[in-house]
Amino acid sequence: MNVAFVAHDRKKEELVNFVIAYEPLFKEHTLFATGTTGGLIMESTELDIMRFKSGPLGGDQQLGAMVARNEMDLLVFFRDPLASQPHEADIYALLRLCDVYGIPVATNMATAELLIHALRRGDFQWRDIVHQHRPVYMAERKPRAADYKIDDYDLTSRKATGL
Numbered sequence: 001m002n003v004a005f006v007a008h009d010r011k012k013e014e015l016v017n018f019v020i021a022y023e024p025l026f027k028e029h030t031l032f033a034t035g036t037t038g039g040l041i042m043e044s045t046e047l048d049i050m051r052f053k054s055g056p057l058g059g060d061q062q063l064g065a066m067v068a069r070n071e072m073d074l075l076v077f078f079r080d081p082l083a084s085q086p087h088e089a090d091i092y093a094l095l096r097l098c099d100v101y102g103i104p105v106a107t108n109m110a111t112a113e114l115l116i117h118a119l120r121r122g123d124f125q126w127r128d129i130v131h132q133h134r135p136v137y138m139a140e141r142k143p144r145a146a147d148y149k150i151d152d153y154d155l156t157s158r159k160a161t162g163l
């Protein structure tokens with residue numbers, strides 16, 4: 001599955017700890033994140049994450065573009081409900097698109113825990129039906145970020161940067 005991580009500044013530590021706790025599970029999936037969030041997760045884990053731009057610079061919108069193509073299966077977005085953000089409109093647009101496409105979203109740790117257990121149990125298999133339109137060569141293996149034609153979004157990952 002394609003899983004995206006996003007966290008606002010005061011929620012980043014919480015998200016990093018959450019990802020550390022479930023690192024073996026997340027290793028099985030294709031991971032995306034906004035810039036700073038993804039960088040912090042990669043510093044603390046062995047996970048390879050395809051990073052979009054930082055949220056205030058358009059990262060939420062880039063993630064939204066994947067959602068609009070129905071390519072994102074799960075969004076874990078630890079929002080800060082006590083701080084206003086300069087890119088509030090982008091955040092609203094991303095969450096709205098998740099509702100348009102029926103994408104599971106966790107905006108806090110409690111919901112994230114529930115969705116992660118569902119992911120482990122295989123409850124996300126219905127998303128495979130959505131992915132069925134993918135070319136056969138992609139259905140045979142774990143998808144790569146490049147499969148989603150998002151290489152023009154200047155994505156970076158541990159592999160891309162050689163870290």
Ligand SMILES: O=C(CO)COP(=O)(O)O
Pocket residue numbers: 006007008009033034035036037038053054055056059060085087091
């Ligand atoms: O602002 C964000 C989401 O709205 C997060 O962006 P960063 O991960 O780059 O901090």
